[in-house]
Amino acid sequence: MRKYLNRAAIAALSMTFATEALATEWNVSLWGKRRAFTEHVEKLAELVDQKTGGEFTLSISYGGLSKNRENLDGISIGAFEMAQFCAGYHRDKNPSITVLELPFLGVSSLEQEVDLAMALYKHPAVEKDLGRWNATLLMPSPLPQYNLVGVGDAPATLADFAGLTVRATGGIGKAMETVGAVPTSMSATEVRQALDSGVIKAASFAPHAHMSFGTIENGKWWTTNLNPGSVHCPVVVNTDALADLSDAHRDALLSSVDEALAYYIDFYNNKTMAAWGPALEERGIEQVTFADAEIAAFKEAAAAPAAASWIEENTARGLPAQELYDMITGMIAGDS
Known part of the structure; x- marks a missing residue:
């Protein structure tokens, strides 16, 4: 009887160890708090868990694993398996995807932004660029056009931006320079304090971030139609970790991307944007709309020079910059 029980115990333990060996947990590095910007990652975790029983x-951490500007570095050394970052935080580390941060590209919807990003991610030059960090691009975090929340007197014309310190990264920062503003790059989590202390006078964000990071709490005005562009913030995975997954687990992850993105877009369009107007009105924030002629002049001053500079700079890096730019602008033109 003792011999039988010993065998049974061994078999039970073996089954336990086998079950544990099959279980896989990935650490995911985000920042801030759960918000519209992270809903696709939250949905992805839910779907993967469901599909694999x-x-x-996916164990999601909001700032507990890394600083947001160091997420790509963490991916490169395998400190965690998945992370989100914004290209404009370190343009030299991911120059190929900054084409999507050029000002006034004319992206008209979150759906279009997803299409552009997923096409770009498949380009061999982009795969090679991110491959330097042992990173595989998984999905974008599509964002609407950025606009400014500011303190002090509201600008009446674009000329009023002269000398104004503005938190603006990537191509948006370059665009703001053309109207005399002084852009500064800082992470989203630093913006509220900088605005409250007077280090900056305005901040460029998408609506969800203005709400999530509190710029509207003391903000006095909001630009409704500058629309210079948006930042590009992909979700990446460690390439080795992706390769090490079982076929079933890898399929569960990759097959969930489209549904996670669809959920994100629905959430942003129907929940976040529905809350944005009332949030401004409740706080008495002045909404500033510039004349069409001024916006056209802004676009003319910013768009072409920024594109030419980006192409020249990244061609010198060895990227097929003109090809990448033509691909993106060609897709946008084809949709219009």
């Missing part, structure tokens, strides 16, 4: 899980 809990055998593959």
Whole structure:
């Protein structure tokens, strides 16, 4: 009887160890707090857990694993398996995808932005660029056009931006320079304090971030139609970790991307934007709309020079910059 029980115990333990061996947990590095910007990652975790019966899980951390500007570095050394970052935080580390941050590209919807990003991610030059960090691009975090929340007197014309310190990264920062503003790059989590202390006078964000990071709490005005562009913030995975997944787990992850993005877009369009107007009105924030002629002049001054500079700079890096730019602008033109 003792011999039988020993065998049974061994078999039970073996089954336990086998089950544990099959379980996979990935650490995911985000920042801030759960918000519209992270809903696709949250949905992805839910779908992967469901499809694998809990055998593959994504453990999401909001700032506990890395600083947001260091997420790509963390991916490169395998400190965690998945992360989100914004290209404009370190343009030299991911120059190929900054084409999507050029000002006044004319992206008209979140759906279009997803199409552009997913096409760009498949380009061999882009794969090679991110491959330097052992990173595989998984999905974008599509954002609407950025606009400014500011303190002090509201600008009446674009000339009023002269000398104004503005938190603006990437191509948006370049665009703001053309109207005399002084752009500064800082992470989203630093913006509220900088605005409240007077280090900056305005901040460029998408609506969800203005709400999430509190710029509207003390903000006095909001630009409704500058629309210079948006930042590009992909979700990446460690390439080795992706390769090490079982076929079933890898399929569960990759097959969930489209549904996660669809959920994100629905959430942003129907929940975040529905809350944005009332949030401004409740706080008495002045909404500033510039004349069409001024916006046209802004676009003319900013768009072409920024594109030419980007192409020249990144051609010198060895990227097929003109090809990447033509691909993106050609897709946009084809949709219009």
